[in-house]
Structures are given as structure tokens and as C-alpha cells.
Amino acid sequence: MNRVKPVSVTGMGCLCAAGLNLKSCMDFLFAGKRHPAPPRGFCSDQEILYPVFEILDDFFNPDLFNEPHVLRTGQLALTAALEAVINAGVGRKRLKQQQVGVCIGTNVAGSVQNKQIQNGSLSENFPYILPVDRFKVSDPAFHIAREFELSGPFQTIVNACSAGGDAIGIGASWIRSGLCDMVIAGGTDALYPITYRGFISLMNCDDGPCKPFDAHRKGLNLGEGAAIMILESDTCRKKRGKAPEAFILGYGSAADAWHFTAPARDGKGLCMAIEEALNMAGLSASDIAFINAHGTGTLDNDRIESQVFSSLFPNIPFLSTKGYVGHTLGAAGAIEAVFSIEYLKQGRIPSSVGFTNPDSELSACPVQKITEIFGKTALSDTLAFGGNNSVLVIGMEGD
């Protein structure tokens, strides 16, 4: 695909284990902190308790919302969306009047409702009826569209771990094509017993704090959170005199076509997604100031990314934020895209926490300290279950 018009980002919101808003997340990351712990939100009867990055605070304020009766994944999405809307300086009235779409990535939004169905009260005469009614209205894109009374298209993407990045890429295309004036795009996922135990069953969880790209890495730690961007057409933005925060310059996605749970050994899908995203942005690898890696801390993921980065982006600094916030699944691509914009604004990236011992089998290593970056463009990638690869190119300059 040839170079396309950049899409303005005019507002952002984020919450995860690092903080309950974007600013507090950034302060936390640059302070080098992390607090993984066994899950509190649900009981675990596992012999080994695996640490997770849980949001412990009472983050959801129902008084701020017209439609507050949603489950945790929806609460995370609504909270991040409200922060993004406020940050964009756009009122509810304008949102209602404009053609505003919603595109949200998630993993467990539907499954949370399934859990309710599974546990339907056995004592009732007609169990499962109420949970089914709730299941019908469980997706986070719908929650946001209903809360802000939006009239545009909406989409809930369930591309496993790449869903958040895909949602932003697709939301940007809705702006470019004129389908929407604004798009509320991002990702959300809450911790959930089935994913927690499911990942343990796949034997790719670390029983200590995760160590992305480290020689002693043993797997991922799950996390939870949400991040939302307001994407806006230039016409709409200029009309209300809003300067862009950043731009979505390119998006690429490709499949490994290899195996359901293991990434392709040659990284071909990831390379194809990177190539598409760079072409769309009209940039080359040397224009990238830093890379936000998926960096889960699993043996295979980190090996493939390291191999691809050293080949396509030699000497370009990269980091993984999974060590700070865990793997937030469908939210990860969106959280890290929002973080990447903040890194560009600050001209620095935090250390890739958890990485201390270089792996002789990896051909590239992440940064070990807060690192100054030079340039206005970043690349953020996510790799997913099923072999999905999603790449965003983000910049501070639109031309």
C-alpha cells in the first residue's frame, strides 16, 4: 500500500497496573517501578501462584457515567474513554452531533459474560436467562457508543493479543476514508480466571516477575487495563481549533500462517506487517527513533522479535513495557501505542525492566536504562495467538 494521509490523535486515556491515568502511568514507568503479585480478584487453587499486574484501586466512578452498569472490562474501557474525551477537549454534545465511530480491541469481553452463564444460579427455575440477556450487550464498543450516544459505526475486534493495535489501525482507516469525523479507538481487557489458568496450562507464564528478552526469561505475567485514543479528521479538528497530539502514520498486519500458538520461526508475518506499516507511512526503517516491542518474556516471542529487529532495525533502541504492566492481551497494543506517543513527546524511553542478562541466542537487546531518543517517529508491534502480527507507525509530525 502506498503512503497515506496521517490521521490526527487528539486525545488519549489509559489505565493499567502502572497508574489510573496516562500521566501517572508515565511517572510510574520512568520511576522504574513494578508491583506484580498473585491475583486478588479471583481465587486460585494452583499450586504455584503466578504473579499478575492487577489494578488494585477502586478505579471506576459510576457517578461519571450515564450507563455505569457494565462489567470490569467495560468499566476499564469507559474510564479510559472518558479520560481521552476530556483530553481531546470534546464535549458529549459534539460527540453526539458528529459522525463518531468506535473501534475497540479486547480478548475477554464476551468471555466474562460466558463465565456468568456458566455459573448461572442452579437454584433458579430458569437459570441462564438473565446472563444471556446481558451477554447480548456485553461488548465494549457498544458500551462506549451507548455511553456517548454515538451514531457512527462500531467494531469489537477479538484478534487476541494484537486486538488493541488492530483497532487503532482500522479506526484510522475510517477517518481517512471519510466514514467518520472521529473514532474512539483502543483496547481493553480485565484479568479473568480462564485466561489466567489457560496461559498457565500453556506453560508460558513466569512464576516470578517477567523478564522480557532476558537470558533467564520464563514467560509472561498477565495484566489488565485499557487505553483509548481519539482519532480525528483534519476538518473536524481544525473546525474546533484543536492541535494534534500525534499522528497515526501507518498500520500493517499480516499472519504467520504457521501455527496456532507458536510464532513463525522466520518472523515472516511480522516482517510483512512492518513493511506494510512503513510503506503506508512513507518511511524507511532508518526513520524510526525507537521500537516498542511486544516483548512478552516468552522464549519464542522474544527470540523472533530480536531476530527481526536486528535484521531490519540495526542499532535502533527498543523496549518492552510488559515488565511494568504485564501482558494486557487485547489492550496491550493500544496501551503501548499511547505510551509510545508519550515517549516521543518526552524524547526518551524508560528502561526495559526485567532485562538484566543478555541472551547469547538473541541478536538484539532492549535498553537497560532511561534512554534519550532522537527522532519523531516510533514503531509499536504486537504479536498474537493464532499468528497475527500488527504494527503501528506513530509520529509527532504529520507531514
Place this chain on the structure above:
Amino acid sequence: MPVIIRGIGVVGGFGSGINALMQALQTGKVSPKPMIIDSVNGSIETGGFPADLSPLTEFIPLKALRRIDHYTQMALLGCYLALKDADMIQSRPCPMGIIVATGYGSTCNRFDFVDPLSVNDDICYSPTKFSNSVHNAAAAHISVFLKEYGPNLSVNHFDMSIPSAFLTAFQWLEEKRLDAVMVGGVDEYSKVMGYYGHFMKSPLLTGEGSAFFLLTRCNDNSLGYGCIRDIKMGNLKNGNINFPQNAIAVLNTDGYGISDQRYEKYIPENVQVASYVDLYGNLPVGMGFDIAIAALGLKEKKMYASSGNIFHYFAPSKIIGTEKQLDFQEICCLKLSTTDQFGMVTLSPTSSSR
């Protein structure tokens, strides 16, 4: 360049393949199968429209399917049938995007009413079952079996899943990201929804199946069924739905009166209506079958007689009660969601009306 439907693959209670669907349209009837649901309140006998997946072995050896569950197998069969229908099994356009819509996702039929918690644990501790329960399982397996590196997307949006998936397929083709997209929907017969329909006394039985479409950008309209002209999604509270002049509307009613009676309010006077839900049953991605029926109608220049039970809501003259010749009319497949959202996919016989 117009977006053309090059091939269609459908699997449902009516059989598999576009010819099986055409046969169901001609007879106007598909017999449901008895379904037994074991519930905490004892066994419930009801009916449904289960899909037979035996034709899948024409495309994939049985051995390769041993860890692939019923849900994903339905998607695979729909996808291969669409390629076969387009005569592109051996030479499909590359890269090809893959977009899979699902309302229930891949986990729904894992519930067990007798001992739901044990099934929950079963999913948790079996890596295979956990992997297959991830919502993008079907799309991922399609890419693996086809060795397709193109963009791969799964959307899960209950009864708006199909228009949502078509919207993105259309966008990808319009912006020339790709030359071809395989887009479709799949939902498995869910004991939960079968139980729900039984106790809610739905006149429409629960169905399952998949409907897949190979869409391409192409100037030669004679190659396919017709064009996808437009996809609209939005909120009913914020205005009316705009239909093309003299269009035909295929309504994806769900059998619940409170939901189905809303269609009448949004259909203009000059638009005739039809519903075919009785041929495939109630499932969130049922609109996919409507799109297949509309495409078939465009190709054959005729609209089959409505078989769905919509006479409560529309005057007889408004319903396509008998087979009708089409005269360059556009066909709008419409779904009104349970949540005041709408999705509409408009098909056109030619690109000239674009």
C-alpha cells in the same frame, strides 16, 4: 473499482454449498432436527438446525482436523466452499485478507448445564481447549490451512458482527490495501441459546453454520454474483435508515415479536420486504445467509419467496410472497440489533449505481 462477490460458501441446517441453499429457497422449508439439552432442570427436548460438516474432508484430511473443534470446522468449510465456488481453490488472489465475524465466539458450546464448573476447569487446564476457546481461533486456523499471510481479523459483536466485518472488508478493498478478502461469519449451536429460546418461547429455532464470501475488486461484473455497494452501521435513536429507491429489504428477524416489530417503522413505503430466517434458524451471524440469498438473487435476477414469519408486521402486498423477477433493483440486508443499533449491507446488480 467495484467490490464484487466472487464466491459464496454456506453451511447450515439446510446443507452445505450455495446449491443446497438454493434448494432450500425453492422449497421454502428446512426441517429442524431434534436437539436434547441436558439442563440442571432435567433434559429439554427442542429443535434446531445443526450443520453437517462431513463435506470438509473434501478439502482437509480428517487427520489434520483432529484437534480442530466444530466451530472452527464450520468456518473452514464455509471458507473452502467460497473458494471452490469462485473456482479459486488452486489460484486465489494473494495476499488475501481474512475476516471472521462471530456472535457467540468459540467458547459458547463448552457450557455444561449439569456441571458447569467442571467444564470451566476443563477449559482452564487443557491447553488445546483453551487455545480453541480464543475468539480468533477460526480465523487463525483458516490462515494456517490456506497458508495465507494476508491481514487476519476477527470481530465479535453479537448480532452486529456481520455488518461490522463487511464494513472492514469493504474498507480494505476500497483503500486498495488488498485485492481480495475472504469475509464471513460463523456461530455454533449453543446449548445456552437453545435453552434460552426454549424458555423464551421463541418461534424461531436456534441454528448454526457459517457463511463466507470471497470479495474482490474487479471491473468485470460478469465474474461474480453482484456488487457490494454500501455498508451502513449506526444508532437508530439518531435518525432513520436511508434506503435506495425501490430497493428490496431482506430482514434478519430473530423471532421475538418485540424485536421484529421494529422493522416496520424503518422500512419506506416503496421498499418490499422478505425474510428467510426459517431456513437457517436463529444465530447472531444469520445475516450472512441473507447476504448469500441476496447475492444469489442478483445473479439469477430473481428474488425467492419470503419464508420467514413476518406477516404479523407487514401488509401482504409489502412482502415478497412469491418468486419475483428483479429489474436492476438493489437489495438491502438489514439487521436491527437488540440494542437499537442497525447494520445494513446493500448489494447491487452492477457497479453503475455507485
